[in-house]
């Protein structure tokens with residue numbers, strides 16, 4: 598709720614917004630139609646045979662969402678292609 602009180606989250610948000618802005622500029626420079634711009638969240642977790650503390654905890658609780666995170670971010674693409682649907 599008090600989002601601004603967590604400086605770490607604020608840094609992540611600012612970095613993400615800069616990335617989006619740069620990406621949009623690049624796409625526009627390439628002549629892409631930004632009305633078809635799409636954004637997708639993605640998260641890469643550790644491999645299922647990983648034995649770090651987080652993954653072991655996830656295994657014990659049988660909840661794969663608790664697994665360690667390798668990468669957390671968003672992907673951008675415009676129009677056709679890039680999507681999984």
Ligand SMILES: [Zn+2]
Nearest residue numbers: 643647649665
């Ligand atoms: Zn792990």
